[in-house]
Amino acid sequence: MKNLLLLRKTILAAAFLTVFLFSGLSFYHSRHLKEPVVVGDGLLEVKKLSHYFPGLKGSINDANVYVLGKEKASEGEGAALVLGGSHPEEPAGRLASWLLVENARLEKGRLFVILTANPSASTSTRPGGAYPPDYEIPTPWGRQKFRQGDRWSNPLDQWPDPEVYIHYPSRQQLAYMDIRNQNRTWPGRPGGTMTEKTCYAMTQLIIKEKIDLVVDLHEAELQYPVISTIVAHQKGEDLAALASMMISSEEGFNIGVEYSPVALRGLSHREIGDHTPAVPLLLETPEPFLDATRGKTDRSLLLTGKDEFVMKAGRHGLLFEKLDENGWPIDVRVGRHLSSIIQIFKVWTELHPDRPIQVENLPRYAEVISRGTGYYLKNPALTPSGRLFYE
Amino acid sequence: MSPTQSAILILSVMVAAYVAAKLIKVSTELALFLAAVVGALAGGYGFPVRHLAEGAITYLDICLIFLTATLFMNLLKEAGGVAFAVRAILKKFHKRKSMLFLLLVFLLLVPGALTGAGSVTVLITGSLVAVVLKYMGLEETRVAAIIFLIAGLSAAAPPVSLWAMLTAAGINMPYVGFFLPLLVPCLLGALLTIFFLGRKARPVDIEKALAELPLPPEKMNWWRLGLPFAAFLVLVLAGRIFPFNFPILGLPLIFALTAAVTVLISPVRVNLWKISLATAEQLLPLVGTLTCVGVLVQVMTLTGVRGLISVSVVTLPATVVIASLFLTLPLSEAVLMWGAAPVLGVPLVLLFNTRGLDPVVALAGMSLIWPLGDALPPTAIIGRLTVDTVGVRDRYSSFLKMCLVPAIIIAVMGMLMVIFSKKLSFLAIF
Numbered sequence: 001m002k003n004l005l006l007l008r009k010t011i012l013a014a015a016f017l018t019v020f021l022f023s024g025l026s027f028y029h030s031r032h033l034k035e036p037v038v039v040g041d042g043l044l045e046v047k048k049l050s051h052y053f054p055g056l057k058g059s060i061n062d063a064n065v066y067v068l069g070k071e072k073a074s075e076g077e078g079a080a081l082v083l084g085g086s087h088p089e090e091p092a093g094r095l096a097s098w099l100l101v102e103n104a105r106l107e108k109g110r111l112f113v114i115l116t117a118n119p120s121a122s123t124s125t126r127p128g129g130a131y132p133p134d135y136e137i138p139t140p141w142g143r144q145k146f147r148q149g150d151r152w153s154n155p156l157d158q159w160p161d162p163e164v165y166i167h168y169p170s171r172q173q174l175a176y177m178d179i180r181n182q183n184r185t186w187p188g189r190p191g192g193t194m195t196e197k198t199c200y201a202m203t204q205l206i207i208k209e210k211i212d213l214v215v216d217l218h219e220a221e222l223q224y225p226v227i228s229t230i231v232a233h234q235k236g237e238d239l240a241a242l243a244s245m246m247i248s249s250e251e252g253f254n255i256g257v258e259y260s261p262v263a264l265r266g267l268s269h270r271e272i273g274d275h276t277p278a279v280p281l282l283l284e285t286p287e288p289f290l291d292a293t294r295g296k297t298d299r300s301l302l303l304t305g306k307d308e309f310v311m312k313a314g315r316h317g318l319l320f321e322k323l324d325e326n327g328w329p330i331d332v333r334v335g336r337h338l339s340s341i342i343q344i345f346k347v348w349t350e351l352h353p354d355r356p357i358q359v360e361n362l363p364r365y366a367e368v369i370s371r372g373t374g375y376y377l378k379n380p381a382l383t384p385s386g387r388l389f390y391e
Numbered sequence: 392m393s394p395t396q397s398a399i400l401i402l403s404v405m406v407a408a409y410v411a412a413k414l415i416k417v418s419t420e421l422a423l424f425l426a427a428v429v430g431a432l433a434g435g436y437g438f439p440v441r442h443l444a445e446g447a448i449t450y451l452d453i454c455l456i457f458l459t460a461t462l463f464m465n466l467l468k469e470a471g472g473v474a475f476a477v478r479a480i481l482k483k484f485h486k487r488k489s490m491l492f493l494l495l496v497f498l499l500l501v502p503g504a505l506t507g508a509g510s511v512t513v514l515i516t517g518s519l520v521a522v523v524l525k526y527m528g529l530e531e532t533r534v535a536a537i538i539f540l541i542a543g544l545s546a547a548a549p550p551v552s553l554w555a556m557l558t559a560a561g562i563n564m565p566y567v568g569f570f571l572p573l574l575v576p577c578l579l580g581a582l583l584t585i586f587f588l589g590r591k592a593r594p595v596d597i598e599k600a601l602a603e604l605p606l607p608p609e610k611m612n613w614w615r616l617g618l619p620f621a622a623f624l625v626l627v628l629a630g631r632i633f634p635f636n637f638p639i640l641g642l643p644l645i646f647a648l649t650a651a652v653t654v655l656i657s658p659v660r661v662n663l664w665k666i667s668l669a670t671a672e673q674l675l676p677l678v679g680t681l682t683c684v685g686v687l688v689q690v691m692t693l694t695g696v697r698g699l700i701s702v703s704v705v706t707l708p709a710t711v712v713i714a715s716l717f718l719t720l721p722l723s724e725a726v727l728m729w730g731a732a733p734v735l736g737v738p739l740v741l742l743f744n745t746r747g748l749d750p751v752v753a754l755a756g757m758s759l760i761w762p763l764g765d766a767l768p769p770t771a772i773i774g775r776l777t778v779d780t781v782g783v784r785d786r787y788s789s790f791l792k793m794c795l796v797p798a799i800i801i802a803v804m805g806m807l808m809v810i811f812s813k814k815l816s817f818l819a820i821f
Binding site: 018019020022023024026027125127128129130133159160161162163164166168171172173174175176178179189191192193223292293294295296297298307308309310312313315316317318 | 393394395397398434440441442443444445446448449451452550551556559562564565566567627630631634635639640641642643644685688689690692693694695698699701702705706730733737738741742745
């Protein structure tokens with residue numbers, strides 16, 4: 001009897017160790033996966049976020065800041081900041097910013113791009129969510145792998161959560177885990193949590209670099225009412241409305257405009273506008289992978305956006321965006337972000353000729369759909385080390 | 392094979408695996424784990440170690456809260472605090488049934504409301520309240536029903552209501568505005584339960600009761616009893632009042648510190664090591680079930696089974712969905728426990744929101760109904776725990792029958808909150 005108990009305990013311990021070892025390896029590889037970035041001709045320099053707030057030095061969230069522009073940009077020219085990966089589980093935002101850094105050239109003004117605004121959140125996947133650890137984008141030279149990531153900072157980097165999260169400085173009460181949500185911790189604070197410090201560093205960047213315009217790239221589930229839209233702070237209402245009209249008439253897709261609610265705190269489109277001179281806009285594309293009614297949770301759903309169950313919910317009027325058998329492929333979502341950025345900069349320059357931001361060589365919606373996102377990713381194997389960076 | 396057919400097949404295989412495991416007397420938590428593994432195999436994912444490990448930590452924080460909160464309450468019990476409180480209440484109120492019921496309701500609601508776990512209520516104050524109720528002439532099944540139902544309501548009561556928290560998190564809705572929509576019906580339901588099931592209670596024979604109840608240590612007093620609770624409140628309130636200056640402790644550490652205060656001021660020497668081990672052993676089935684439910688939910692999400700269930704429920708006509716809440720919510724709880732909140736709660740609240748109902752009040756109403764499923768097989772954890780704690784010798788089905796009338800009242804109350812959520816939205820103020 002005693003031997004039987006010992007045998008049972010040994011078998012269970014061995015089973016636990018097996019799961020522990022192999023899952024541990026998988027988590028380790030995800031966290032340490034290096035994603036190559038081949039910077040284009042338009043790059044001036046790569047800084048770290050800790051350059052703007054030293055308190056972030058040594059932290060996993062000391063993100064790369066890619067600065068694009070001409071060597072001798074005029075003092076009067078404008079400056080914009082594009083944020084990808086505030087929520088890394090929304091891959092179109094990261095991929096669009098990747099294509100910006102690898103392809104764009106600035107004719108006027110300066111462009112700051114952060115590909116992974118919350119690096120910690122890109123290193124974990126959601127417990128219970130069954131996310132794949134990574135996904136691959138096909139390119140002419142092979143496949144490039146990206147981390148899947150989550151909405152919230154990795155608990156390995158920031159834990160525990162309070163029982164209620166109280167936002168700084170508004171004191172609004174928010175869900176406890178949103179203290180790790182980078183789009184609930186703006187404008188951030190120097191003595192706060194890692195996620196709050198990251199937002200504080202970006203707020204400092206916006207102030208010190210005299211950023212005029214901030215574009216925060218996101219995706220949303222189709223059962224969420226804020227979708228396929230530009231969310232604008234009141235300072236950017238005209239800009240967003242005009243950009244929306246231009247996008248509809250010139251780019252081949254429609255995008256709405258929503259105004260940032262004053263009572264909803266911690267979001268980039270609210271706090272950046274309230275706490276810095278910059279105009280913040282947030283872009284949302286549809287991502288069926290995030291819907292609670294989704295079917296099989298895999299890489300295919302993430303990249304094709306095709307799902308029978310979410311479609312069924314749509315037939316019952318439960319969605320705020322259409323979904324048919326064509327799904328929402330990643331190329332469509334990335335293309336929407338890029339064309340939106342192009343038109344926003346164009347309208348901005350028309351409205352503010354004294355602070356122009358003019359970007360060239362950036363693929364548009366129709367081009368990304370026709371050639372694929374991967375067509376615009378550069379081969380890291382053929383790149384000199386000075387032009388190769390890692391996220 | 393279409394995604395729907397595939398998900399139905401995988402779900403059938405998982406159910407079959409669970410039933411087979413139960414038939415050969417495998418424990419509930421292991422049966423859930425086996426169902427998850429078989430589901431992953433049927434879905435063509437092999438033995439997905441990453442998903443199994445990730446699912447297992449889904450409710451890690453909740454498990455830590457259970458462990459530390461129960462440790463605190465066990466230490467308080469060992470120090471004589473709980474016995475002291477019950478004896479004092481009996482001495483003061485043994486002639487006043489209504490007042491006694493009110494105090495017992497308070498004793499039963501507090502542990503679950505603070506921890507979000509009905510099991511903590513059953514384990515800590517449940518056993519002593521059971522003694523009092525038995526002295527009032529109530530039979531065991533009736534006592535067990537009172538404790539189980541109020542324990543369920545205590546888990547749904549604010550500040551920590553896990554069903555509401557998990558669902559709110561799933562739809563990016565702040566866990567704000569729930570205090571009154573949860574507190575009012577939970578209090579009302581608890582009072583209705585004790586006054587309905589306890590209507591035949593007689594005044595307590597105080598001499599007999601005091602002779603049988605455990606004697607608290609001589610030096611135990613209200614200060615020693617109140618200080619740990621005061622420490623808990625101070626730590627929670629400090630985080631709320633000075634959120635930008637006070638370090639984030641988290642509920643597990645707050646409960647651990649409260650437990651430390653209990654040890655330090657205990658009038659008798661308590662064996663911390665022994666009580667910690669006993670607490671871990673006591674909670675092992677619960678923590679095991681939560682861990683395995685996490686694994687099951689992860690595999691259901693991976694294979695599309697969760698999507699199938701969610702979409703099947705939310706695409707029913709809204710009136711049918713609301714009319715069947717009294718069945719779907721307890722049944723989902725019986726199988727998934729808190730896992731029911733992300734699987735069913737999220738799409739239901741989204742559905743109600745699109746139909747113009749108030750999501751906060753509607754979710755509070757649903758949170759009232761969910762705990763009723765904790766008495767139903769296959770898991771029935773809190774039901775079994777209550778029956779064991781009270782020492783019911785009758786059949787389990789007689790306990791279920793005793794719960795029936797108040798359970799129907801609670802379910803109707805929850806459904807009315809969903810239907811009239813818009814009109815009740817004035818409650819959602821903090």
